[in-house]
Amino acid sequence: MKRIWILMGLYCVVFFATAQKINRYALMQRHNVHVLKWDSLSALTVGNGKFAFTTDITGLQSFPLAYKNGISLGTESNWGWHSFVDSLNLKRTDALKQFTLNGKEVSYLVQWNDAGKHKQASEWFRQNPHRLQLGNVGFKFIKNNGNIASIDDIKNVHQWLDIYTGTIYSNFTFENELVNVTTFCNPKLDQIQVQVKSNLLKQKKLQLQIQFPYPTGAWGDEGVLYCENKHISALQSQSKQQAILVHSLDTTNYFVNMHWSQQAQVLKASAHVFVVTPIVNDTTWNCSIEFTNQQNKEAATAYNYQLVQMENNKSWKNYWQNAAAIDFTGSTDTSAFEIERRVVLSQYLMHVQEDGSVPPQETGLINNSWYGKPHLEMTWWHLAHYGLWNGNKQLENILNWYQQVSPKAIAIAKRQGYQGARWQKMTDLNGDEVPSTVGAFLIWQQPHPIYFAALCYRANPNKATLEKFKSLVFLTANFMCSFANYDSVSKMYHLGKGVIAAQERYKPEETFNPTYELVYWKWALQVAQNWRIKLKLPINKNWQNIIDHLATLPVQDGKYLFTQNATDSYTNPKLKTDHPSVLAAYGVMPLTGQVNQKIMDSTFTWIWNHWDWKDTWGWDFPMTAMTATRLGKPQLAVDALLMPIKTNTYLPNGHNYQDNRLRLYMPGNGGLLTAIAMMVAGYDGATEKLPGIPKNGKWKVRYEGLKQMP
Numbered sequence: 001m002k003r004i005w006i007l008m009g010l011y012c013v014v015f016f017a018t019a020q021k022i023n024r025y026a027l028m029q030r031h032n033v034h035v036l037k038w039d040s041l042s043a044l045t046v047g048n049g050k051f052a053f054t055t056d057i058t059g060l061q062s063f064p065l066a067y068k069n070g071i072s073l074g075t076e077s078n079w080g081w082h083s084f085v086d087s088l089n090l091k092r093t094d095a096l097k098q099f100t101l102n103g104k105e106v107s108y109l110v111q112w113n114d115a116g117k118h119k120q121a122s123e124w125f126r127q128n129p130h131r132l133q134l135g136n137v138g139f140k141f142i143k144n145n146g147n148i149a150s151i152d153d154i155k156n157v158h159q160w161l162d163i164y165t166g167t168i169y170s171n172f173t174f175e176n177e178l179v180n181v182t183t184f185c186n187p188k189l190d191q192i193q194v195q196v197k198s199n200l201l202k203q204k205k206l207q208l209q210i211q212f213p214y215p216t217g218a219w220g221d222e223g224v225l226y227c228e229n230k231h232i233s234a235l236q237s238q239s240k241q242q243a244i245l246v247h248s249l250d251t252t253n254y255f256v257n258m259h260w261s262q263q264a265q266v267l268k269a270s271a272h273v274f275v276v277t278p279i280v281n282d283t284t285w286n287c288s289i290e291f292t293n294q295q296n297k298e299a300a301t302a303y304n305y306q307l308v309q310m311e312n313n314k315s316w317k318n319y320w321q322n323a324a325a326i327d328f329t330g331s332t333d334t335s336a337f338e339i340e341r342r343v344v345l346s347q348y349l350m351h352v353q354e355d356g357s358v359p360p361q362e363t364g365l366i367n368n369s370w371y372g373k374p375h376l377e378m379t380w381w382h383l384a385h386y387g388l389w390n391g392n393k394q395l396e397n398i399l400n401w402y403q404q405v406s407p408k409a410i411a412i413a414k415r416q417g418y419q420g421a422r423w424q425k426m427t428d429l430n431g432d433e434v435p436s437t438v439g440a441f442l443i444w445q446q447p448h449p450i451y452f453a454a455l456c457y458r459a460n461p462n463k464a465t466l467e468k469f470k471s472l473v474f475l476t477a478n479f480m481c482s483f484a485n486y487d488s489v490s491k492m493y494h495l496g497k498g499v500i501a502a503q504e505r506y507k508p509e510e511t512f513n514p515t516y517e518l519v520y521w522k523w524a525l526q527v528a529q530n531w532r533i534k535l536k537l538p539i540n541k542n543w544q545n546i547i548d549h550l551a552t553l554p555v556q557d558g559k560y561l562f563t564q565n566a567t568d569s570y571t572n573p574k575l576k577t578d579h580p581s582v583l584a585a586y587g588v589m590p591l592t593g594q595v596n597q598k599i600m601d602s603t604f605t606w607i608w609n610h611w612d613w614k615d616t617w618g619w620d621f622p623m624t625a626m627t628a629t630r631l632g633k634p635q636l637a638v639d640a641l642l643m644p645i646k647t648n649t650y651l652p653n654g655h656n657y658q659d660n661r662l663r664l665y666m667p668g669n670g671g672l673l674t675a676i677a678m679m680v681a682g683y684d685g686a687t688e689k690l691p692g693i694p695k696n697g698k699w700k701v702r703y704e705g706l707k708q709m710p
Contacts, residue, residue, distance in 0.1 A: 022327045022704050024320045025164055031344040033161040033653050038151055040070025041651050041663060044161045044168050045366060046183055048315075049355025051077040051190035051291070052365035053137075056151070057159055059170030059181030060194065062138035062209075063151040064224050071655060071663055072222040075134045076365040076372070077190050078356045079293050081429055082215055082252040083128040094121030095435040099509070101498035102485045106416045108440040109433050122435040129428055131361065131372025133213050133223025134291045135247065135256060137192070140209040140275060141174050141200075149174060161653070163348050166316045174200065185352075186308055187315035191257075191290035193308050201280050208276035208287065209269075210256065212247045220661070221368035226272055233272040240264075241303060245274060246295075254293045259303040261286035319351055324389040324705030326680055333698035335638050342641075343676055345654025346669035347389070354382055354666060357397040358429055364666045373428050377445035377502070378667050379452075380588070381619045385673035387455030388681065390705045395452045402449050403472050405431025413479050420478025423449070441500040441508040443483070444517050444581075447524035449476050454527050454710065466535050477528035480521055481546050492551045494564075495521060501563050502581035505574065513551050513564035519585040522550050523592045553585070553594060559603040560585065560595075570606065577615035580607045580624065587627030590710040591685045601631055608636065613645045618656040618668025621648045622675030629679050629692035637679055637692040641672065674709070681706035 035042045038057050045054040054074050056063050061073040094117050096107045111126070112118035141149035159170040170181040179198040186193060200206035214227040231249035238244070243266045245256040258266075263279040264287070278285045286305035326343055328336035353364035359374035360382050379398065386394040402423075408431045409421035416422065423446055424431065425439030453469040484493035496512030503514075525547050532540060554564035562569045562582045569575050586600045604627055621640050628637040642648070648668075649657040656668030679692020680703050693699050 022325045022702050024325055027325060027327055027340075028164040028320060028344060029162075031341050032163055033345070035157065035159040035652075037157055038066070038154070040067045041655075041657070042653060043067055043071035043073060043366075044159070044653055045349070045352055046166055046168060046185040046192065047352035047365060048185050048187050048190070049351060049353065050079075050357075051185065052353045053183075053185060053192045054366050055168055055170070055183055056138075057154060057157045057170060057172060058139050058179075059159070059168055059183045060138045060208075061136045062141070064136050064138070064222070066151045068222050068224055069660070069663075071651075071653065072224075072367045073136065073138075074223055074366040075136065075291065076131055076367075077134060077291060078358050078365075078429070079190075080132040080134050080254065080291070081129040081372075082132045082249060083130070084215075084217065085250055086124065086128070088117075088120060088124075090117070090121045090124045092121065092125055092433070092435075094118060095125060099498065101496075101509070104417065106498065108416075109435045110440050111435050111437045125432075125435050126426075127217055127371055130215055130217070130221065131368055132215060132252070133221055133368075134254065136209075136211040136213065136223060137289050138209050138211075140207040142205040142207070144175060161348075163344065164316060164320060165313045166348075166352065167312070174206075177203075177205075179206070184309065184312050186288070186290070187312055189290055190292060191288055191308075193286070193288050193305060193312070195284065195286045195305060196278075197284050199283055201278050201283055201285050204277060207278070208264075210245065210258075210274045210276070210289070212245075212272040214249060214272075219368075219370060220363075221372065223367070228271050231272070233268075233274070235266055235268055235274065238266045243276070247272075254291065255295055257288075257290040257292065257296065259288045261303055261305060322390060322705075323347060323351075324677070324707075325703065326676060326706070327702040328700065329702070330700035331698060333638075333694070333696075335642055336699060339638070339641060339676065342650045342654065342669075342672055345650070346673050349654050349666070349669055350385070350673070354670075355391075355394060358401050359383075359398060359427070360666060362666060363662070363664055366664060369662060370426060373426055373434060375426055375439070375445075376423050376448065377425055377439075377442050379445070380448050381667035381674075382670045384451065384455070385670050385677060387452070387459065388677035388707045388709060389673060390707070392456055392459040395456050399449060399452055399456065399469055399472060401431075403469075406472065406475060408432060410475065413482070418479050419482040420480070421475040422446070422479050422483075423476070438500055438504055441498060442502075442504075443495065443499050444502045444514075444520060446476060446480055446483075447520045449473070450524040450527050451710075453531075458707065458710070463535070466531060470531060470535060473528050473531050477525055477540075477543060480525060481543055484521070484546050484550065487551075490551070492549050493546050494551045496563075497565075502584065503562050503575075503579045505578050506563055506566055510565050511563050513554055514581070515553050515560045515562060516581045516584040516589070518551060518553055519589045519592055519594050522547055522594060523589055525550075526592075555599060558599060559606055560599055570610075573612070576610060576612045579617060579620050580611055583607065583627040584623055586630055587623055587625075590683070591630070597631065600627070604628065604631055604633075613643065614647075616645065616647055618647050618658060618665045619671035621645070622668075622671035625675045625692065626678055629675075630683065632691075634679070634690075634692050634694045635696075637675075638694060641675065677706050678709040681708050683709040 064073045097110045111122045156173045167184040182195040212233045213223045236244040236246045240263045243258045265277045269275045328340045354360040363369040413422040424433045425442045426434040457465045501514035554561040586595045625637040625640040655664035658665045
């Protein structure tokens with residue numbers, strides 16, 4: 001009886017804690033980011049979800065080369081894209097390659113290794129278009145001896161990011177003179193606002209410098225290549241309180257509109273460098289710098305820093321007060337504070353960089369990875385959390401993008417002899433397919449639009465939601481059914497051969513029936529069928545036939561195989577790397593009835609003990625945490641989120657560090673938010689409160705606004 005009362009007491013502590021009102025301001029303030037010295041991985045970012053600006057210790061981008069191998073000082077937007085001139089008149093079809101799969105000829109857009117036109121086309125369309133680094137805005141510090149300062153001349157750094165207002169405050173000294181800088185982003189425009197306070201202004205030893213880089217054309221672009229002759233940078237106009245710069249490269253043109261509170265003079269220092277010298281008699285100077293692809297010849301000369309600051313603060317307050325929140329105050333488990341820190345900073349980073357209307361790239365709006373192009377298989381990890389954290393509008397925006405580019409997905413399916421829409425893997429702003437030897441064969445991006453639509457319907461379960469996304473859901477389901485291959489021997493429908501699983505370790509020509517994809521396929525098709533039922537449309541008999549006869553999950557020695565052909569999954573050391581994606585079948589995916597809990601438990605235990613965790617990615621840890629949660633292993637769920645592996649590192653600024661190539665990785669942040677929402681708010685079919693939180697008396701949890709995961 002005593003044991004029962006203790007358990008009831010613990011339950012009541014948790015239950016009543018969840019009902020208490022969370023002080024959002026206090027929650028954010030205790031996780032403000034403080035920077036006390038130069039560190040290339042400590043850069044901070046402001047932004048509005050569609051545009052982001054990353055700063056060094058001066059509050060601007062004064063020393064970009066010093067941060068080149070860290071969190072680089074990027075200025076990127078959703079609209080800023082560019083292509084080099086195609087002098088060879090290449091066609092996307094030049095990169096197509098024919099494969100014979102399941103007795104059928106199918107063309108895939110892949111990378112080629114030959115020296116001919118195939119390779120030229122595949123390289124061209126991987127590289128073009130690419131996201132632009134729009135420009136570098138920094139301070140130019142002039143020393144007493146007339147030399148230009150380096151980053152080592154910046155002393156006594158005290159910089160902090162106020163998360164609640166999305167504002168960076170940078171205090172430092174330069175040659176014993178104090179400098180205070182305030183930086184934030186306009187919530188409505190792709191514009192930064194800057195306030196400088198220092199005696200250096202009167203001494204004309206502190207100037208503003210704008211540099212325009214040229215794209216590198218490389219896999220990543222840090223925005224520090226300044227070619228002289230390949231582009232044109234010009235001062236279009238200036239007055240006492242305003243100037244407009246124009247940057248032209250090939251067929252791309254965009255503008256920089258600048259305003260300031262007092263007078264300033266703009267001079268072109270070199271081909272792509274402009275210097276702004278404030279002309280002031282006091283120690284304060286405010287300015288705004290807007291990047292835009294729309295020329296505004298009649299830009300207003302009136303400038304009101306305080307008004308924009310009020311709008312910024314209001315916008316951020318509205319975000320924090322309306323987003324869901326988790327508060328671990330009072331917990332004695334030391335893990336709680338670190339998880340809370342990662343969660344709050346991930347919320348900030350997502351809102352700053354991935355709150356637009358197009359799929360994000362892996363490195364957000366800071367620097368390029370994969371030429372700045374998004375990967376559609378990763379949209380789940382970037383965006384699914386919005387459906388759980390009261391950000392349903394963002395999911396609707398992304399679904400609108402899917403609908404806009406659907407003709408291109410339909411064309412891919414038609415070219416390959418399938419029905420419906422086959423969603424691209426690596427793509428661009430316009431939804432064009434990008435050549436990829438791996439990406440062309442991935443299929444786990446296919447059901448994502450259905451998952452997002454299902455989350456939207458859970459938030460707004462009405463006919464309007466059903467009507468809005470029915471075309472997208474049905475197009476996706478039609479391809480999924482068309483892709484399934486009927487086997488007359490087993491009398492089942494198979495996925496493959498001709499796929500690459502989420503664990504990218506198997507040859508596509510040999511791979512079929514990956515476990516995670518089988519579960520995702522069946523669940524998504526059933527959602528599509530239910531969509532028809534809710535709309536009072538006839539059941540699609542073809543869909544139902546495939547739902548009822550989809551291949552069973554492959555099992556060997558009491559554990560799930562990653563794919564049916566991978567019978568050496570548990571003995572080949574090379575196959576114990578990359579994503580342990582078989583876990584997603586019971587972590588990411590809802591409880592569909594396909595997965596046997598005992599077999600998955602055995603699979604999970606083996607992976608936990610034997611996986612080569614150092615060869616994984618940032619989203620593998622939240623995926624593992626979600627599976628542990630559904631298996632009733634809350635302590636392992638927490639341990640997974642905090643596993644001491646390099647790719648599970650969360651820097652002081654909140655970024656998920658992977659390695660020297662990927663110093664930030666936004667799918668890790670998004671996956672963390674999804675996992676912790678499920679661990680706290682639960683999932684469909686959960687039999688207890690806080691299913692991913694240990695019941696050892698060391699955790700106190702309050703949460704607001706979180707939605708249960710499917």
